Amino acid sequence: MNMSIRQAVSPAEARTFDTDALRRNFLVTDLFGFGEIRMTHSHVDRTILGGAVPGGSPLELHAPEKFMVASFLTRREMGVFNIGGKGAVILDGTEHPLPAGDCLYVPMGVETVAFKSEDAASPARFYFVSTPAHAHHEIRIIARDEANRVEIGEDDGANRRTLRQYIHPDICSSCQLLMGMTMIATGSVWNTMPCHTHDRRSEAYLYFDMAPETRVFHFMGEPQETRHLVVANEQAILSPGWSIHCGAGTSNYGFIWSMAGDNQEFTDMDMVAMEDLR
Numbered sequence: 122m123n124m125s126i127r128q129a130v131s132p133a134e135a136r137t138f139d140t141d142a143l144r145r146n147f148l149v150t151d152l153f154g155f156g157e158i159r160m161t162h163s164h165v166d167r168t169i170l171g172g173a174v175p176g177g178s179p180l181e182l183h184a185p186e187k188f189m190v191a192s193f194l195t196r197r198e199m200g201v202f203n204i205g206g207k208g209a210v211i212l213d214g215t216e217h218p219l220p221a222g223d224c225l226y227v228p229m230g231v232e233t234v235a236f237k238s239e240d241a242a243s244p245a246r247f248y249f250v251s252t253p254a255h256a257h258h259e260i261r262i263i264a265r266d267e268a269n270r271v272e273i274g275e276d277d278g279a280n281r282r283t284l285r286q287y288i289h290p291d292i293c294s295s296c297q298l299l300m301g302m303t304m305i306a307t308g309s310v311w312n313t314m315p316c317h318t319h320d321r322r323s324e325a326y327l328y329f330d331m332a333p334e335t336r337v338f339h340f341m342g343e344p345q346e347t348r349h350l351v352v353a354n355e356q357a358i359l360s361p362g363w364s365i366h367c368g369a370g371t372s373n374y375g376f377i378w379s380m381a382g383d384n385q386e387f388t389d390m391d392m393v394a395m396e397d398l399r
């Protein structure tokens with residue numbers, strides 16, 4: 122098991138960063154490794170992003186020793202998506218098959234978590250996001266068609282997309298985690314444009330479903346001080362509350378978003394007027 126740490130960055134510090142420093146602080150390029158669980162722990166809302174690609178045998182998720190807790194979910198909850206082949210998540214010995222497009226909510230208090238591929242030749246690729254928790258909720262599989270589905274954008278704006286809210290108060294109870302998936306329509310390229318910030322909550326995006334030669338130009342920074350990150354398939358970005366988070370791709374793509382912080386109001390956003398962007 123491998124876990125890297127990302128310290129919190131202030132907007133005053135971020136505006137001095139060159140490309141390499143921006144990428145080291147806000148981009149996660151190495152989440153998925155065959156036969157491994159890899160994690161990145163961000164000190165913004167203590168969000169952990171993880172990738173698990175089980176081969177011939179299941180991979181067990183353990184709490185890092187430094188956490189001083191008995192198991193990974195002693196004081197945490199998490200959401201899991203599978204963006205690869207067939208697989209299951211084993212929770213306290215019970216197998217929960219997780220097809221691509223569905224989401225699994227795993228509450229605080231589950232003692233053992235393991236990830237399993239049905240066929241090591243086309244392994245499952247699990248993406249998980251975990252945030253601190255204080256209460257137990259139910260284990261839930263949220264199927265793609267149970268999620269809240271929202272159609273947004275227009276062809277004219279090249280931002281037509283389908284947003285699905287899975288871990289969301291109307292669908293599945295959680296302590297603070299919100300999680301969902303947005304798929305950009307063919308011919309559209311933009312996500313989250315017009316853009317917003319929400320200083321009450323931080324966010325993470327995992328971009329996926331991209332051909333190897335395509336890229337998303339992800340925009341971040343304070344609205345009057347924007348920067349970009351060039352993002353390839355299955356790379357994730359960390360977005361502090363002060364930062365915008367939107368992107369334009371060289372083709373269409375999907376992304377899994379997650380949020381943590383003071384509230385679970387999906388619509389709690391400070392929209393940025395186009396004329397205010399710099």
Ligand SMILES: O=C[C@H](O)[C@@H](O)CC(=O)C(=O)O
Pocket residue numbers: 282284302303312313314324366378387390
């Ligand atoms: O606060 C909400 C998040 O930024 C995303 O859910 C936005 C998004 O998926 C989209 O507009 O496509």
Ligand SMILES: [Zn+2]
Pocket residue numbers: 317318319324366390
């Ligand atoms: Zn947002």
